[in-house]
Structures are given as C-alpha cells and as structure tokens.
Amino acid sequence: MKLVFCGTPEFAVPTLEAVVAAGHEVALVVAQPDRAAGRGMEIRVPPVKLAAEKLGIPIVQPEKIKNNIDFRATLEAIQPDAILVVAYGRIIPDWMLALPRFGNINLHGSLLPKYRGAAPIQWAVANGETHTGVTTMVLEAGLDTGPMLLAQVVPIGVEETAEDVFEGLSSVGAELMVKTLAGFEEGTLWPVAQDHSQATLAPILTREDGLVDFSRTAKHIYDRWRGFQPWPGAFTSLRGKKLILAKVCPGADHEGEPGTLLLRDGSLVAVCGEGTGLVLEEVQMEGKKRMAAAEFMRGYQVKSGERVGI
Structure with a gap:
C-alpha cells in the first residue's frame, strides 16, 4: 500500500519500521514540531522524525493541520491508500478522515472500548488491570469511537510500570498493524462496531x-x-x-x-x-x-x- 504515517513519540517508531519492513510504501511521515522541553528548554526532536530520517522518508511537521491548505494539498497529491495514526497527538480533521480509500487506521493502546482517550496505558496500570492490549481501528470524528479491526491481549505484570507496558505494547502493536494492512489487502478484514455501553475513559494526565x-x-x-x-x-x-x-x-x-x-x-x-x-x-x-x-x-x-x- 501507499501510506502516510502520522506519529510522534517512541511508541510509534516500531510500527513505522514494521510497515516499511513489510514492503509498504510510506510516502510521507507527519510528526509534531520539534519542541523545547525540560529545565534547560532544549529542543527535542520527535523520535518518529529521527526514525523517518534513517529510513529516508520525507517528513513534515505542521503546527496545525485542520485548515492547513498546503498540508492538505500535499496529502491529496499523494493519494494514500491509508493514513496510519499512532500516538500522533492531534485530532484528525474530517478532510483527512475522508481522503484514503481504507480510511485512517489508528493503533490504540488499550482493548477498546475500554480506556478511550489520551492515556490508556497509564490508566490501565493505575487501575490495577491484570491485562491490557492494543487495538487497530478506523478513525472517525468521535474520541476513539470508530469501528475496530484487530486486537491483541497483553498481560500486565504485577510489578510492571506504565513505561514497561508502553515498551511491550509498542512492539505488539507494530505486528498488529502489519496484520491489519494485510487483512485489508486480502479483503479478509471487516470493521466491527464498538459496544459503546462498555466504554471507559482514560483522560490526559495532570x-x-x-x-x-x-x-x-x-x-x-x-x-x-x-x-x-x-x-x-x-x-x-x-x-x-x-x-x-x-x-x-x-x-x-x-x-x-x-x-x-x-x-x-x-x-x-x-x-x-x-x-x-x-x-x-x-x-x-x-x-x-x-x-x-x-x-x-x-x-x-x-x-x-x-x-x-x-
């Protein structure tokens, strides 16, 4: 497939590397801008950007995407089969949702519909869950409400921290995204609606x-x-x-x-x-x-x- 990949932190890097290794064409990587952070306010480059540079993939880092005419023209010129969204950190606008024929495919760090929101891994651990997982889904306008594609259960060790779980889920999620794309290519994968009555929220941490x-x-x-x-x-x-x-x-x-x-x-x-x-x-x-x-x-x-x- 011809893909556009949207992601920012380390969690998204294994998925980017996996889809490239599986033979897909990632025509463009979209990451958030470099930011000043920490006590010294040093400029930090998103890990996905560094990974894309190593892979030789073009990168853009728009400050805003909803009404960004140039960014929209760039994506429309690519005409991707799918846009992959992995911890990008931006709300995907309607025009992006409607652009690819297979939609925007998101890798979410929970077993949906549980833990919808910005911090699913942290809240699963904080609530004492004994297992969590990753889910691929088709993005829609609602917050993590889109139809599900594939899911993989992952146990949480009694001493594991959110950092530990992040690392494990990122590699499992990469494999799941490759399987998801294969399912679309083979015509064997069909989106399944979430049971919204079972939804729980994982709000951004404060x-x-x-x-x-x-x-x-x-x-x-x-x-x-x-x-x-x-x-x-x-x-x-x-x-x-x-x-x-x-x-x-x-x-x-x-x-x-x-x-x-x-x-x-x-x-x-x-x-x-x-x-x-x-x-x-x-x-x-x-x-x-x-x-x-x-x-x-x-x-x-x-x-x-x-x-x-x-």
Whole structure:
C-alpha cells in the first residue's frame, strides 16, 4: 500500500519500521514540531522524525493541520491508500478522515472500548488491570469511537510500570498493524462496531493525579505509582515540603491513622487505608537528591508517628 504515517513519540517508531519492513510504501511521515522541553528548554526532536530520517522518508511537521491548505494539498497529491495514526497527538480533521480509500487506521493502546482517550496505558496500570492490549481501528470524528479491526491481549505484570507496558505494547502493536494492512489487502478484514455501553475513559494526565491519597489502600496507591511513571509520579508532603515517592511497594498491614510514618525493622512505612502499609523504598525531598529510605531516615531524623500529606 501507499501510506502516510502520522506519529510522534517512541511508541510509534516500531510500527513505522514494521510497515516499511513489510514492503509498504510510506510516502510521507507527519510528526509534531520539534519542541523545547525540560529545565534547560532544549529542543527535542520527535523520535518518529529521527526514525523517518534513517529510513529516508520525507517528513513534515505542521503546527496545525485542520485548515492547513498546503498540508492538505500535499496529502491529496499523494493519494494514500491509508493514513496510519499512532500516538500522533492531534485530532484528525474530517478532510483527512475522508481522503484514503481504507480510511485512517489508528493503533490504540488499550482493548477498546475500554480506556478511550489520551492515556490508556497509564490508566490501565493505575487501575490495577491484570491485562491490557492494543487495538487497530478506523478513525472517525468521535474520541476513539470508530469501528475496530484487530486486537491483541497483553498481560500486565504485577510489578510492571506504565513505561514497561508502553515498551511491550509498542512492539505488539507494530505486528498488529502489519496484520491489519494485510487483512485489508486480502479483503479478509471487516470493521466491527464498538459496544459503546462498555466504554471507559482514560483522560490526559495532570500533575494532581500524582498526589497521593493515603486514605486509599497501599495496593491502590502502588498501582497508581506504577501507572504514573515517569510522570506525574507520586508525591506527598512532609514538614511542609514536597516529598516525591520515587520507589514504593506494598508492605505488611499496620494500624494507625492514614499518612502516619512508621520505622519498622529499618524500613520506612506509611500507613494507608484499611490498615495497609506502603513501604517507601526511595524518596526525594523537594530540591534534594533521590535517596534510599535508610539514608533519608538518618539524614532527616525521621521519627515514628510523623505524618505525611498534611
């Protein structure tokens, strides 16, 4: 097929590489513009752009696409059989949806209709799901509401973070996209409507999502910590300053008020909801370096009975 590929982050790179390796012609790659990011505001180039350069594929990085006359003319001149959309980060306008004969094929990081939205992988992990997956679908105007094509279930390990799951799903998704294109070429693939009554949402993450609520159980807090790696992470406050929970795990049950710190056998434990305990293995006080709990307890003279989150 002749394709246009729209994608931006590392998650999309394996799919781009896989469709090229499968023999498809990617006539154009569309990525978001290079952005200044981080404390130093250094210019960061989208991983998909770097991959396209290695593959020798032309690249465009329009700031806007909905009413971009030049961009529209470029795509109409290509007349692609399909437009592939993998974590591009832009809403696809109606004129793009209508352009290719096979439509705009999206790789979504969940088993639709669950976890529609911007952060499906993070929320699946944060909600303690034991499995997730990837789905190829035909994009339409609604948010991840289009008919499904193929899906692949992937288990989530009990200690896996969202970063771990991203890596696994990106390779599984690449294979699924190749199978999807083969199904279209062979005429063996037919879109299936989603059951909208089963839909759940996975909204874009905010910094506030990382604020720990110690009235929740330790398992719940741990799952959210796993899901929100690397951002927004998990944080609370101690002695009036922000305390980042860099590494945690559920521990033994402990009685006490949620948010109470306990020193137990050299470990630092926070009491959580329903009498559960969360072991704080590594922490980082605001403006300071990340450190192991033992070093932190010595350096800050932490005492049993102190409270976090107040």
